[in-house]
Amino acid sequence: MIDLLVAGGGPAGLACAIGAARAGLDVAVLEPRPAPIDKACGEGLMPGAVHALRALGVAAAGRPLRGIRYLDGRHTAEAAFPAATGPGLGVRRTVLHGALAARAAALGIPVLPRPAGPVVQRGDRVTAAGIAARYLAAADGLHSPVRRALGLQAAAPSPARYGLRRHYEVAPWSSCVEVHWGPDAEAYITPVGRELVGVALLTTRRGGFDEQLARFPHLVRRLAAGAPGQVRGAGPMRQSARRRVAGRVLLVGDAAGYVDALTGEGIALALAGAAALVDCVRRDRPEAYEAAWRRASRRHRLLTAALLRARHHPLLAPRIVPAAARWPAAFRRAVGALA
Structure with missing residues (x-):
């Protein structure tokens, strides 16, 4: 019996x-899809996420981001990340996932190409995909x-929000993540290469x-010269869990509940x-x-929920x-909190 089985790679x-x-724990991962896995993602890592990756020994190649810029067509607000955070x-989602997968392989962590399937808990163990462990970390995503199988899904508030992502082969025009605000949508521009x-x-x-x-005509014009990539989608974004623990099963990542991608903190969280x-x-x-x-x-949930209510x-x-x-x-303080 191993110490920790992780459902989701x-x-x-x-x-x-x-x-x-x-x-020093004995761990294995269940993931039926080969790495790297692409998905809809803003691809901007906050400084806290960069530090956390470094602490794990993970290095991913990308473009440094110096801050956040908000635009609505008439107004612009920009705030740099604090010097203390760097x-x-x-970074492209596939590059980040590849770097994490390489680090796991270097540590000798088995990644088994199979789904978790039914989860069974008995006494001092939990079993999934025929593997017994002291604990199971459910990291199997937004949905x-x-x-759901453990009855931990809770109703999420409406309205539902959806995300779409595409890459364009154009030179980045800013070292900030730009957030363009429209009447009922935002466009996030992240330099990744x-x-x-x-x-x-x-x-x-x-x-x-x-x-x-098309609701952002200035972006349509700016991106017109760049070859577009494949579109990826995700949603509804808001997902709620009744709690994060059920016996020997612990929810983590998006599986633990998700407010929104407004503040770009998914990976950091x-x-x-x-x-x-x-721990x-x-x-x-x-x-x-x-x-x-x-x-x-806590900080992420409060800040994101407040901004979403205003939205x-x-x-x-x-x-x-x-x-x-x-x-x-005030904007600098908010961005500093995100960092």
């Missing part, structure tokens, strides 16, 4: 496995089958990528949750994980960027 799952191996990183930017769209409206991007999970497993205290996860995610309020939404431009010190 994405960034959250591999971070759990790497952290567990570095803590820059963020724009986690393990979360010398001649490559990622464009992620978040919206409550259904529709294809080109239809959604996954890495923080993975570290908390490994609780190492101490044989699964009951402590719920409180540890809440502490690790959905018809009077407040048009004032988000003007307010950030009018009170730059």
Whole structure:
């Protein structure tokens, strides 16, 4: 019987496995898809995520990000990450996943090409895919089958938001992540290579990528010269879990619940949750994980939920960027909190 079995070999799952191996635990990962796996992702890592990856011994190539810029067509607000945190990183999802997978392989962590399947708990063990472990980390994504199977899925507030992402072969024009605010959608522009930017769209409206991007005509013109890549989609973004622990099963990453991609902290939150999970497993205290996860995610949940409420309020939404431009010190503090 191993110490920790991880269901899901994405960034959250591999971070759990790497952290567990570095803590001296016997760990294995269940992931039926070969790495690297691409998915809709803003691809901008906050400085905290960069530091967390470095602590795991993971190095991913990308473009340094010096801050966040908000634009709405008339107003612009920009704030650099604090000098104490250093820059963020724009990195393709496949590059990040490949770097994590390489680190796991270097540590000798088995990644088994099979789904978790039914999860069975008995006494001192939990079994999935025929493998017994003291604990199971469910890192199986936004629409986690393990979360649903264990009855941990909770109803999420509406309206639902959806994400689309495409790359364009154009030279980045900024070293910031740009967030372009429209009436009912945002466009996130992240430099991820010398001649490559990622464009992620978040919206409550259904529709294809080109239809959604057309609401930002200045971006359409700017991206026109670049060859477009494949479109990836995700959603609904908001997912809620009743709790993060069910016996010997612990939810981590998007499976633990997700508010929104508005603040670009998905990877940072996954890495923080993975570290908390490994610590609780190492101490044989699964009951402590719920409180540890809440502490690790509290700032993210509060800040993202507040911004999302403003986004959905018809009077407040048009004032988000003007307010950030009018009170730059407050905007810098918010970006510093994200960093």
